[in-house]
Amino acid sequence: MTDSGQLAPLRLESTPVLVADRLREGILDGTFPPRTQLSEVALSQQLSVSRGPIREAMQRLLQEGLLRGERNRGVFVVDLGENDVRDIYLARSAVERTAASIVVSSGTDEDFETLQSMVDQLAGAVDSNWVEMTKMDLQFHLALVAAAGSRRLDRMFRTLMAESQLCIVRLEPFYPGREEVVHEHQAILDAIRARDSAQADKLLAAHMEVSADRLTKAEQAEQTES
Amino acid sequence: MTDSGQLAPLRLESTPVLVADRLREGILDGTFPPRTQLSEVALSQQLSVSRGPIREAMQRLLQEGLLRGERNRGVFVVDLGENDVRDIYLARSAVERTAASIVVSSGTDEDFETLQSMVDQLAGAVDSNWVEMTKMDLQFHLALVAAAGSRRLDRMFRTLMAESQLCIVRLEPFYPGREEVVHEHQAILDAIRARDSAQADKLLAAHMEVSADRLTKAEQAEQTES
DNA sequence: AATTCTCTCATTGTCGACATTCGACACACT
């Protein structure tokens, strides 16, 4: 499955894509907090490219909804409110439940093993870094969607995943019940493995609901604190 | 509800967005058939703008999946195969069924009237232009998603709608049963109106299935003909 | 005759500079 022995082509991705990836990474890991302006000249100096590729990368992130643009003013990192959190998890529910129903009916043992390893890694990250755990959480869901084998569900989910991470990453002290999260994922996987369509759908829907609740609660707690 | 008495701001959309809209329109109405290369210089001359905005608009359409880019070669209009048709309607099913479940539980009479007028217009377009009917078909589904009030479901659907139109537009002679299409939409609306969640979900899923079948059949017919 | 090599040309990728727009500050006026 690996391509060792073969030299991968140099620069397979275009510069705008490369820049967009770096910017997305920076937005998601907190380097660029919400509402910060992304200066074209500053970025072009830091990344040693002209403003052209920077602007093209920004158009991609604009389309993704990770950036907000004001004409003749610049682009800013989006600031997601409670409504957005609910909306994101509603959309994720739509995507993931459909993906799960496919995996239930036509998932392979290999798919299940991949998903199980994701849950195991999530369990292993309980006592580790907070960011690590959120990433593993999302990796499980990404693997679930990937197992469905739908290019478009995958594309839609990746966008939603980025937005989810953007919501989660700044709420570390407020997010409760780490062990519980692991169990929820394991239960979902078990239902899928048992080809129990109704149960998988029910658990996944509940998981989305609960996750959205946790985040909105955490957000309210954060607001009252400041 | 209208803003008469108030002057609308001039140039509310940025140039790359304007260009992207024009290009999308051109792709969907057949001006740029699949696999056509979009030349930057040619477009910049036709639209009287520099290559910069053109390139930025292309990045947006690239992200949407309407264009395919080859490094140092240029961008081309995507050519959607049978797998893509099935995938598109799978993704639409995910989005629209979720939207429908929301409208079933919290749709207003105003929503229903809007949807009914869409069905009526669709029925009125049965004997008219083919393109007009496909547009009205999609407009109904767009209104359905819009009634759910979810920004992200709406965004995802608009992308899928463009891809759907791209599939449908070139298959006029092969698409059967125009009257039947109208009845399917009316039945879906009736179920939603009756707040019958299960029935609406069932009909919508079936509608997606049937539509995808029609298109793949039409595509096969087209291929054997040529 | 087929293949390979080279040259040419069209197209994209990138860059630096100019034009334009908007926000902020200071000033004049009522």
Add this chain to the structure above:
DNA sequence: AGTGTGTCGAATGTCGACAATGAGAGAATT
């Protein structure tokens, strides 16, 4: 003192030109 206006600065919006890449045609070689 409050409001409106004018100016300044910094950022974006746009443009034209240069560099680099890849494809195709033609000629030379085996």
